[in-house]
Amino acid sequence: MSTATRNPTRAVAIGGLAIGGGNPIAVQSMCAVATRDAKACAAQVNQLSAAGAGLVRIAVDSKADAAALSEIRARTEGANLAVDLQENYRIAAACAPLVDKLRYNPGHLYHHQRGRAWRDKVKFLADIAGENDCALRIGVNGGSVDPALREQFPAGDKVAPMVASALAHCAALDDAGFTRYCVSLKDSDPAKVVDANRRFAGQRPEVPLHLGVTEAGLPPHGVIKTRIAFEQLIGRGIGDTIRVSLTLPNARKHEEVEAGRAILDDIKNNRVRSVVRFNPGGLNIISCPSCARVENESFVELAEKVRALAARAKNHAVTIAVMGCRVNGPGETDEADLGLWCGPRFVNLKRGEKKIGAFGYDEILPRLKKELDAMIEAG
Ligand code: SF4
16 A cells, blocks of 8 residues: 555644644654643653654643643643543633643533533634634544434444534534634544544545544554554545554553554555454454543553453454543443443443443452353353
8 A cells, every 4th residue: 555645634733743734644642640640740741752742632621630731831841732621621711821732522512511502612612722822623532422413313323423523513613713623533443433534534635633543452452453544544645643542551651652653654664454354253352541530540450451351252253341431431332242431449331331230340350251251152
């Protein structure tokens, strides 16, 4: 596969970085330590920047998180910073003066101020970003598309609502006179990522795209899933910045950046493999890369233990999802055969959309084994 001409996206400035407009594809990553621990968070920003991340994202949900940003900024000279906003979009006002970009999730805007129109909320974000020299990312995730939008599409079609959400939010920002934005369309299935980004780029080729397979999981499988999607998209000239979302202990978080750089280098040198589909008939483990929202420090260890336990199902078409918190956990586990999402003291176990129960961290693995064995037995 030779690399096609890049899509004619417009350039978007993010602090000292520019994406799109023919600029090199930037590799980015996200912190997983608690944001309010400003010293530790800044250390991780510097770890990721030193590994080559052109931009580092930080999760912000509360005033306490936002308050830590000024110290983080002071301790991370030269790094380009973004914040990740989920439900609490209004916190953008406290963050924007201290960072270079705001990522918001259209699928979580409805949680706060339910009586306020989503377009008003988007206009609010555009004004805040415009007043503070910030860029914006419309960050659509397959597992958290606004329910009101999702129900306008056939139940089985996950990609069309994602694309529709991104296009609607682009139009709302355009109407607000704000064009300094990029878009991401992520899912845990590389094939859906390829489909969604190709459909979107076909309609808005000028909008820079941030590529990623969300909850790609533990290495090496997480890298392989991501590589498949990136080869298919970047090989067609689609994509202006990338993030490889891996479930890793904090000390190894920089491996996300290294994996991203290696994939870009391989694509550039035609060292690509992607005619394969990722293990369609076998075991598939989906796990989130963790971030400051993680509810229990033992999350990464739990994901590793789930993978070890699930090896018994390697020849069975079973998908197991392991998610770190209540923000994306409940939604992202709906499509898995068995889903675990973490709380501070309990792990919620689900079979598809159906909740089985909440189990202590010392009880969850034997309970999961029981469910998995029953599934293997049922064939
Ligand atoms: S599921 Fe929660 S902990 Fe995991 S990356 Fe997403 S927001 Fe962070």
